Amino acid sequence: MSNTGDLYGRLGVPLSATPEEIKAAYRFAARRFHPDANVNTGASEEFKLVAEAYAVLGDAARRAAYDAGARTRTGALLDTSFIFSREILPQMDEPQVWYVLAEATPSMSQPLPDPPVNLCLVVDRSTSMQGARLEQVKASVLQVVDSLRENDSFSVVAFSDKAEVVISGQRGAAERAAAKAKISTLGASGGTEILQGLLCGLIELHRHLSPAAVNHLILLTDGRTYGDEEDCLLLASLAATDGISISGLGIGDEWNDKFLDELTSKTGAVATYVGTPQQLKTFIQDRVRSLGNTYAERLSLQVTLDPDMILDSAFKFNPEPGPVAVNAQPLRLGGLPKNQAVSVLLKFRVPALPVGEHPVARLSFYADVVSLSRQNDRAVADLSVTVQAAPPVKSPPTAIMDALSKLSQYKLQERAWQEADAGDILSAASRLQTLSTRLLANGQTDLAKMALSEARRLENTHILSEEAKKQLKYGTRALMIAPPSPSRKS
Amino acid sequence: MIKCPACHHEEYEGEMFCSECGARLTGQWVEPPPTATFDSARLRDLSKAISSGAAATTTNALNELQSGQVALYITGAPRPIILEGRPEYLLGREGNDQLVPDVNLNMYGGREQGVSRIHASLRVDRQQLLLMDLGSTNGTRLNGTPLTAHEPVRLESGDEIRLGKLSIKINFNL
Numbered sequence: 162m163s164n165t166g167d168l169y170g171r172l173g174v175p176l177s178a179t180p181e182e183i184k185a186a187y188r189f190a191a192r193r194f195h196p197d198a199n200v201n202t203g204a205s206e207e208f209k210l211v212a213e214a215y216a217v218l219g220d221a222a223r224r225a226a227y228d229a230g231a232r233t234r235t236g237a238l239l240d241t242s243f244i245f246s247r248e249i250l251p252q253m254d255e256p257q258v259w260y261v262l263a264e265a266t267p268s269m270s271q272p273l274p275d276p277p278v279n280l281c282l283v284v285d286r287s288t289s290m291q292g293a294r295l296e297q298v299k300a301s302v303l304q305v306v307d308s309l310r311e312n313d314s315f316s317v318v319a320f321s322d323k324a325e326v327v328i329s330g331q332r333g334a335a336e337r338a339a340a341k342a343k344i345s346t347l348g349a350s351g352g353t354e355i356l357q358g359l360l361c362g363l364i365e366l367h368r369h370l371s372p373a374a375v376n377h378l379i380l381l382t383d384g385r386t387y388g389d390e391e392d393c394l395l396l397a398s399l400a401a402t403d404g405i406s407i408s409g410l411g412i413g414d415e416w417n418d419k420f421l422d423e424l425t426s427k428t429g430a431v432a433t434y435v436g437t438p439q440q441l442k443t444f445i446q447d448r449v450r451s452l453g454n455t456y457a458e459r460l461s462l463q464v465t466l467d468p469d470m471i472l473d474s475a476f477k478f479n480p481e482p483g484p485v486a487v488n489a490q491p492l493r494l495g496g497l498p499k500n501q502a503v504s505v506l507l508k509f510r511v512p513a514l515p516v517g518e519h520p521v522a523r524l525s526f527y528a529d530v531v532s533l534s535r536q537n538d539r540a541v542a543d544l545s546v547t548v549q550a551a552p553p554v555k556s557p558p559t560a561i562m563d564a565l566s567k568l569s570q571y572k573l574q575e576r577a578w579q580e581a582d583a584g585d586i587l588s589a590a591s592r593l594q595t596l597s598t599r600l601l602a603n604g605q606t607d608l609a610k611m612a613l614s615e616a617r618r619l620e621n622t623h624i625l626s627e628e629a630k631k632q633l634k635y636g637t638r639a640l641m642i643a644p645p646s647p648s649r650k651s
Numbered sequence: 652m653i654k655c656p657a658c659h660h661e662e663y664e665g666e667m668f669c670s671e672c673g674a675r676l677t678g679q680w681v682e683p684p685p686t687a688t689f690d691s692a693r694l695r696d697l698s699k700a701i702s703s704g705a706a707a708t709t710t711n712a713l714n715e716l717q718s719g720q721v722a723l724y725i726t727g728a729p730r731p732i733i734l735e736g737r738p739e740y741l742l743g744r745e746g747n748d749q750l751v752p753d754v755n756l757n758m759y760g761g762r763e764q765g766v767s768r769i770h771a772s773l774r775v776d777r778q779q780l781l782l783m784d785l786g787s788t789n790g791t792r793l794n795g796t797p798l799t800a801h802e803p804v805r806l807e808s809g810d811e812i813r814l815g816k817l818s819i820k821i822n823f824n825l
Binding site for chain 1: 666667673675738769783800
């Protein structure tokens with residue numbers, strides 16, 4: 162069953178709206194999204210949705226029929242709320258920045274059934290995995306096999322220069338013993354070609370692919386892949402379109418964090434740094450458990466901008482912090498756990514505007530509510546700013562300040578590595594030193610020490626430590642997890 | 652555009668943290684706290700009142716300071732601490748956690764005088780010296796005026812700062 166948003170929501174009017182109000186709302190919405198006036202992504206689709214809604218609600222007889230039918234439909238399954246960096250913008254003759262912390266939460270809080278999970282673990286078995294790493298992987302896989310429920314499906318792919326299916330789409334308890342025996346024979350050899358593993362893993366997932374399930378691939382690697390990065394990224398985009406998300410677990414210090422971040426964020430998931438092999442079991446266990454606790458999967462956010470508005474960047478804070486690419490719409494936000502929220506910080510650039518209220522964008526969250534077997538649920542909200550000549554001075558909400566303060570630390574380390582990569586060692590070292598000061602100011606003594614010692618090291622040796630880089634990157638990212646809770650419902 | 656108070660990098664109106672140095676920006680949305688507005692004229696008078704007795708030392712020291720140097724005169728210490736070559740210095744005292752600040756005030760009775768392990772920072776930026784309290788327990792004062800934590804203020808050569816009860820006179824030639 163598809164539910165692309167209530168017709169009243171498309172026009173932005175309440176159920177009690179008069180025919181005149183509906184007509185006015187239609188005119189306003191049509192002007193915002195008319196293809197002649199708005200060339201932004203999604204605008205012409207939104208225009209069609211608005212026209213469709215008006216065709217029904219603008220006609221008394223059809224509206225009455227729709228209202229009668231609405232009583233038997235369930236309401237939206239996603240709740241949304243928003244916090245703004247500023248309620249009112251001062252009038253200026255230059256662009257301004259406007260932050261919005263957007264949150265989607267399950268609208269049902271009663272206990273819901275756990276969705277079926279279609280999971281594939283793609284394991285790097287290159288020579289470097291020899292020993293503790295591979296042993297920990299094997300132990301983790303055995304644990305996952307034991308935790309499977311009757312309608313879950315689980316496969317394991319091992320790859321080096323080539324890939325092989327170790328366990329294929331296993332379902333139910335009958336095959337468990339055989340699967341466990343096969344896992345224990347896994348040995349390490351060869352190089353790391355991630356594309357091989359991904360391809361093989363995605364084929365396995367396709368065998369049990371279902372829009373009513375959580376379809377997920379966990380990529381576990383400790384090395385760099387060479388020459389096939391572009392193909393891997395393309396494959397990830399295709400996987401996302403098919404409804405599969407890919408998360409990454411990077412073990413040790415040799416793996417390519419930038420690549421794994423990009424790959425996973427294309428599907429709405431994140432990459433995680435696993436410092437020691439001993440942590441692997443916990444990470445895999447947590448990941449599998451959270452997949453089984455999903456409320457809605459394939460959560461995405463379509464940001465349909467009004468003319469002249471710019472979406473500069475986005476960063477996901479909950480449930481797992483990570484960058485969100487804004488160059489391709491919709492923004493992929495991954496899974497929404499039961500009793501939790503997915504929150505994403507959006508940075509808009511607003512042009513010089515006259516006094517008055519101005520629409521900025523229409524935000525449409527889409528998701529498959531897998532715990533209720535409902536697909537393509539939509540929740541819509543319109544964002545607008547009020548511009549005044551001299552608005553009263555107000556400090557920004559704590560949730561936004563907190564989020565931005567942590568994001569700014571994360572961005573500092575990111576810039577330091579960019580500078581170091583470009584050969585500007587002194588700038589990188591001084592940037593890390595600044596980061597250290599900020600971290601100290603926020604009480605993060607351990608990370609601060611790490612940043613400071615890496616700054617000193619960089620100054621002295623001019624060589625970047627991959628270990629410090631990953632610890633600082635994923636350390637500053639982990640600081641963001643504390644859930645900022647909206648103070649106000651929109 | 653708004654200017655970062657710490658590093659003078661320009662950001663769009665509405666931005667809250669400097670993308671260059673991570674400092675909190677004071678945009679029009681911030682209610683200006685009384686300590687953030689820096690009345691230099693009043694403070695200059697105060698500093699003269701405090702340092703009039705030590706005027707001779709100041710001149711001498713200034714003559715000796717080379718370009719890029721910052722001198723810290725700690726009450727009771729025979730010689731000043733000379734800082735140079737870094738964009739930022741951490742002031743504090745060595746604790747159990749092995750983190751040694753750039754200026755370790757342990758040997759000047761920092762602990763007894765209420766200096767925090769991570770007390771304040773001095774930052775050199777475009778011939779200016781900026782002082783920022785890093786959320787210390789007993790606070791930082793500039794010429795007697797308490798500073799707001801994490802909000803940098805510009806120093807002038809000859810200023811007296813106080814970390815907890817420990818008084819330091821600062822001269823610099825940038």
